[in-house]
Amino acid sequence: MKTKIPVDIELLKKYDKAGPRYTSYPTAPHFHEGVNGEKLLAHIKNDNENIADKDLSLYFHIPFCDTLCYFCGCNMMVTRNQDKIEQYLDYLEKEIQLLKKHIDNDRKVIQLHFGGGTPTHLSPDQLLRLGKIIHNHFDFKDDAEVGVEIDPRELTRDHMVALSEAGFNRCSMGIQDFDKKVQKTVNRIQTEDITWDAVRWARELNFTSINLDLMYGLPFQNYDTYGKTIDTILSMNPDRLAVFNYAHLPGMIKHQNLIKEEWLPSGDQKLELLKLSIEKLNEAGYVYIGMDHFAKPEDELTRAMQNGTLYRNFQGYSTHAGINLFGFGITSIGMLTDIYAQNYKKLDEYYQALNKNQLPVMRGISLNRDDQLRREVITELMCNFKLDKSKIEHKYKIQFDNYFLEALSTLKSFEDDGLIYLGDTQLKVTDAGRLLIRNIAMNFDHYLMKKQDKRPQYSRTV
Ligand code: SF4
Numbered sequence: 001m002k003t004k005i006p007v008d009i010e011l012l013k014k015y016d017k018a019g020p021r022y023t024s025y026p027t028a029p030h031f032h033e034g035v036n037g038e039k040l041l042a043h044i045k046n047d048n049e050n051i052a053d054k055d056l057s058l059y060f061h062i063p064f065c066d067t068l069c070y071f072c073g074c075n076m077m078v079t080r081n082q083d084k085i086e087q088y089l090d091y092l093e094k095e096i097q098l099l100k101k102h103i104d105n106d107r108k109v110i111q112l113h114f115g116g117g118t119p120t121h122l123s124p125d126q127l128l129r130l131g132k133i134i135h136n137h138f139d140f141k142d143d144a145e146v147g148v149e150i151d152p153r154e155l156t157r158d159h160m161v162a163l164s165e166a167g168f169n170r171c172s173m174g175i176q177d178f179d180k181k182v183q184k185t186v187n188r189i190q191t192e193d194i195t196w197d198a199v200r201w202a203r204e205l206n207f208t209s210i211n212l213d214l215m216y217g218l219p220f221q222n223y224d225t226y227g228k229t230i231d232t233i234l235s236m237n238p239d240r241l242a243v244f245n246y247a248h249l250p251g252m253i254k255h256q257n258l259i260k261e262e263w264l265p266s267g268d269q270k271l272e273l274l275k276l277s278i279e280k281l282n283e284a285g286y287v288y289i290g291m292d293h294f295a296k297p298e299d300e301l302t303r304a305m306q307n308g309t310l311y312r313n314f315q316g317y318s319t320h321a322g323i324n325l326f327g328f329g330i331t332s333i334g335m336l337t338d339i340y341a342q343n344y345k346k347l348d349e350y351y352q353a354l355n356k357n358q359l360p361v362m363r364g365i366s367l368n369r370d371d372q373l374r375r376e377v378i379t380e381l382m383c384n385f386k387l388d389k390s391k392i393e394h395k396y397k398i399q400f401d402n403y404f405l406e407a408l409s410t411l412k413s414f415e416d417d418g419l420i421y422l423g424d425t426q427l428k429v430t431d432a433g434r435l436l437i438r439n440i441a442m443n444f445d446h447y448l449m450k451k452q453d454k455r456p457q458y459s460r461t462v
Contacts, residue, residue, distance in 0.1 A: 004282045006432050007275040009268075011417060015439045016267070020448075021291065022382055022441055023314050024333065024340055025375040026365050030447055031342055035366060037359030040334065040341040041102055043366075044324075047336050048104045053323050055141065056103070057111035058134070059315055060092065061329035061343075062119040066154050069188040070258040071176070071218060071246050075331040075345065076117040088329070088347070089126060093133045094354045095328050100137045103326075109140045110323065112167075113315045114148040120155050124162035131166025145170055147209075147315075152198035153190050160201040171202050172211035172242070178232055179225040182218050185263060192232055199236050209299070212238040216273040217246035219263035226273050230280045240301065241286060241294045242316075243277045245270070278435075289317055290382060290437055310383040317383070330360075338367040369396070370446060377404075378441045385429035385437070407443040414440060 020027040048054075064085055065076045079085070112134070122130070140146075147170035148163055163171070175195060176188065183189050202210050212233050216226065233241070248264060250256040265273065278288070286294040287302045293316070295301045304310040304319040311321035314333050325335040330350045333342045341364035344350040353360035367375065373396045380387045389400040401408060411427075414420045419433030420440055433440060442448055 004431075005278055005288045005434055007278050007435065008432060009271045009275060011419075011432065012271055012274075012435065013267070014417075015436050016271075017439070019438045019442050020445070021438065022378055023312065024335065025378050025445070026340075026367070026371055026447055027445075028333070028340075028342065031340060031363040031365050033363050035339065035341055035361065035364030037341075037353070037361045039366070040336075040339065040359060040361050040364070043336045043339045044099075044102045047324055048102075048107070051322075051324065051337055053320075054104070054107045055110040055320065055323045056107050056138070057313070057315065057318075057320060057323050057325040058109055058113070058138065059325060059327045059332055059334075060112075060114050060119075060130070060134075061116060061327065061332040062088075062114055062122060063117040063330055063347075064088075064121045065116070065118045065151075066121055067187060068255060069176075070186045070255055071188075071215065072255070073247060073249070073253055074117060082123075085122065085126065087351075089122075089130055089133075091351055091354050092130065092328055095360065096133060096137050098354070098357065098359055099326065099328075105139075107324075108144075109138045110144050110320055111315065111318065112140075112144065112146045114168075115315075116149055118151045118154075119148050120150050120159050120163075124156070124158040127159065127162040128166055131162075131168075135167070140167065145318075145320075147171060149174070150198060150202075152195045153188075155194075155198050155201075157197075157201050160198075160205050160207075164205040164207075169207055170209040170211075171207050172213065172240075173198055174213045175229075175233060176213065176215040177218055177221060177226065178229045179221070181220050182225070185219045186259065196236065199238075209239045211240040211242060212236060213242045213244060214277070215244045215246050216277060217248070217265060217270045219259055221265055221273060222269075223272060223276060227276055227280070230277060234280065234284050239296055239299055240289075241281060242292050243274075243281070243294070244292055245274070288434060290385070290434060291317075293317055305384065308384045308386075312379060312383050333364075338372060340364045340367075372396075373398070373403075374444050374446055377444050381427065381429060381441055381444075382437055385434060387427040389425055389427070404444065406449070410443050411440070414443075 063076050064079050068078050146168045148168050150171050150173045152173055178192055214233060248256055281294045287297055289295050289301050289305055300319055301317050311318045313325055313335060327334045330343055331345045333340055341361045343360045344362040350360045393400050411420060411422060415422050418430055419436055421428040
């Protein structure tokens with residue numbers, strides 16, 4: 001299969017602007033407080049009865065970290081206070097109890113993910129405890145994908161054994177860059193040796209998929225040292241790779257002020273680093289899945305992309321489309337057929353709601369028909385790089401070209417630049433267009449077209 005993606009830096013520069021990543025549509029800045037726990041419960045009841053695929057996806061947010069990486073954009077807090085962590089696990093259990101009684105018992109888990117923060121900042125005993133709580137409340141399918149984000153820096157083999165005993169079979173490890181100067185500047189010292197240990201333990205314990213994360217655009221990165229990092233990462237032979245663009249937003253994320261603007265690579269240098277990543281990964285045989293992600297040709301994500309069944313939600317790319325996703329813990333977001341619901345972001349607010357036996361939902365959005373239609377169009381394009389117009393017309397009883405007159409007209413310039421093919425029956429993103437898929441999707445985003453007093457801040461698209 002074709003694995004090479006052409007990288008045209010001038011085209012990337014032309015389209016580079018701020019835009020959503022579309023882990024949801026409508027995107028999180030449009031969530032509002034009209035969605036609460038009661039509203040979520042009504043939608044759970046409806047989906048229990050009416051959803052075609054009753055499988056469940058669960059996400060647990062573990063917000064704790066040992067130290068702060070200065071580039072971090074996650075919802076996290078630094079703590080070594082074990083009582084604080086135990087208390088959080090108590091409340092996660094309470095949230096599971098409150099929610100689970102509303103989910104039909106015959107619905108089984110096909111996907112579970114621990115994200116953070118750093119899930120492996122929990123001790124092996126704490127990981128086992130949380131695993132037991134989850135398995136006591138939910139039945140799992142035999143082929144469930146059970147994944148965890150790992151920080152190799154404080155990982156022990158006992159952590160990996162505990163994760164394996166708790167049923168985990170996939171893992172994703174943060175690396176970002178192996179260069180010492182880069183690591184020192186961003187306060188994340190991680191040697192190659194400890195990373196190798198983590199990869200080896202995962203393999204010994206039969207984790208079937210290992211993902212490694214790297215990041216371009218960090219301070220003091222240059223072509224040579226970053227190239228070496230990629231070579232080292234490739235020698236670890238991961239099944240998947242994620243190559244993230246560092247989003248420097250010090251106005252929004254205070255601790256990013258610890259990274260001085262003048263230490264960062266220029267826009268042009270960043271694009272060169274992106275080009276280098278893509279070329280090296282393509283050369284090594286990895287297939288571009290989309291939105292920063294690469295996988296081996298035999299990986300299930302690659303196969304799903306080939307079959308047109310790839311899907312995307314808050315857990316990233318997935319082979320499970322259209323199932324309910326329930327989020328547990330602070331800031332986590334659940335997604336049902338036509339509602340998103342996000343939990344409180346602060347620990348005290350999250351605890352207060354649970355103390356009152358209420359679901360800790362802070363905000364969200366119910367999707368109207370137009371939202372659902374646009375979500376499907378954006379998801380199809382972002383996951384499968386093509387769209388069958390008649391499928392959408394049939395499902396939503398619209399005439400596609402009329403409904404999306406404005407979007408199709410602005411997409412003409414994308415077609416002229418060789419990024420998309422606008423056919424009579426199909427839209428097809430070209431190989432060159434894949435890197436600009438966020439920009440293509442933005443044309444279908446109704447909320448971006450609306451006049452707003454204050455535009456939400458998004459990261460750059462390339
Ligand atoms: S370990 Fe991960 S979540 Fe924690 S500060 Fe570093 S990047 Fe952020």
